[in-house]
Amino acid sequence: MTPRWILAALTALALVAQSISAQAATIQITMENLAILPAEASAKIGDTIEWINKDIVAHTATARNGDWDVMLPPNTTGTLVLKKAGTVDYYCRFHPNMKAVLKIEP
Amino acid sequence: MMFVRLSAAIAAVSLLSSAALAQGAKPTDPQIAHIAYTAGVIDIKAAKQALNKTRNKEVKAFAQDMVRDHEAVNKQALDLVKKLKVKPEDNDTSRTLSKNAADKLAELGKLKGAAFDKAYVDNEVAYHKAVDNALETQLIPSASNPELKNLLQTGLKIFQGHEQHAEQVAASLK
Ligand SMILES: [Cu+2]
Numbered sequence: 001m002t003p004r005w006i007l008a009a010l011t012a013l014a015l016v017a018q019s020i021s022a023q024a025a026t027i028q029i030t031m032e033n034l035a036i037l038p039a040e041a042s043a044k045i046g047d048t049i050e051w052i053n054k055d056i057v058a059h060t061a062t063a064r065n066g067d068w069d070v071m072l073p074p075n076t077t078g079t080l081v082l083k084k085a086g087t088v089d090y091y092c093r094f095h096p097n098m099k100a101v102l103k104i105e106p
Numbered sequence: 107m108m109f110v111r112l113s114a115a116i117a118a119v120s121l122l123s124s125a126a127l128a129q130g131a132k133p134t135d136p137q138i139a140h141i142a143y144t145a146g147v148i149d150i151k152a153a154k155q156a157l158n159k160t161r162n163k164e165v166k167a168f169a170q171d172m173v174r175d176h177e178a179v180n181k182q183a184l185d186l187v188k189k190l191k192v193k194p195e196d197n198d199t200s201r202t203l204s205k206n207a208a209d210k211l212a213e214l215g216k217l218k219g220a221a222f223d224k225a226y227v228d229n230e231v232a233y234h235k236a237v238d239n240a241l242e243t244q245l246i247p248s249a250s251n252p253e254l255k256n257l258l259q260t261g262l263k264i265f266q267g268h269e270q271h272a273e274q275v276a277a278s279l280k
Contacts, residue, residue, distance in 0.1 A: 034263035056182050057175045057264055074178065094171050095267025096274060 026050055029100070031059050031072065031092075036100040044105045049080045059098065064089045132248045136195035139187050141245060142258060144200040145237050146176040146183070148207040152233075155211060156226045165223045168275050172230070172268065179261050186257055220279070227276045234269035238262060 024046045030037045032054040043049060051061050053072040061070040061078065065088060070078045085106040092098035133141065153172035160166050187194055210229060217225050241262045249255040 033260055034267060055260075056178045092267070094175070094271060095264065096270040097263070097267045 034095055034098055036098055039100045042103040043082055045082050045085055047082050050077055052077045059092045061090050062093050135251050135254055136192050137197045138245050138249050140194035140196055141200045143180055143183050144203055146180040150176045159222050162223050164275050164278055175264055224279050227272055230272040231276055234265050238265050
């Protein structure tokens with residue numbers, strides 16, 4: 001017989017977990033042949049951005065406003081959890097011809 | 107003075123292309139592979155010289171990027187020619203490229219400090235411009251194997267990135 005308060009606590013925990021997973025999404029952005037696709041993506045605070053570098057050379061996802069700088073070695077995936085809202089232009093420090101925009105909503 | 111020399115270097119490369127085109131001598135895939143590979147080797151050597159000489163953080167980071175990227179592209183090129191059973195073939199264009207690069211290396215070797223940094227980065231801008239131009243107008247259109255063409259196209263985008271990166275470093279040195 002499980003005490004009632006434990007059941008209540010478990011139910012509450014499950015509800016919290018559910019609401020977190022319902023809110024936070026993972027958004028994939030691909031870097032291939034020196035192009036960032038999609039070049040314009042939207043996300044919310046708490047979401048995770050997954051940059052997939054499919055090229056043979058390293059890239060970076062570097063915010064022009066200095067908020068973040070993610071290193072992406074060849075054939076790897078780099079992640080970032082978004083913490084601040086705003087429209088952020090970002091580029092690759094090694095290949096500045098690679099440019100994209102991330103719209104982060106509150 | 108420097109600008110005149112750089113323009114001469116670019117003119118030499120374009121002359122090469124137009125001379126080859128005038129003769130109707132479209133480079134073959136083995137020749138194209140050799141030219142592209144040689145172009146990479148040249149930039150790696152220049153970067154290694156810079157890594158030995160520079161004390162500028164940005165120039166050093168740029169040179170490290172050049173070594174890493176050009177080694178990656180050249181490794182891919184070697185893997186491809188092996189797979190295609192193509193033997194890269196020495197030719198006038200790659201010989202001239204190597205000769206000019208050796209002269210440049212000797213010239214830069216005499217410079218020091220900020221003068222070296224500026225000359226190295228300016229030459230990187232001019233060199234990538236010339237190589238990108240050769241890839242765009244001559245090597246890519248002449249390549250017949252689709253996989254080779256593909257690799258050259260990826261190489262072009264990478265080197266265009268280097269060209270812009272070099273321009274940014276050059277601007278920061280002013
Ligand atoms: Cu890049």
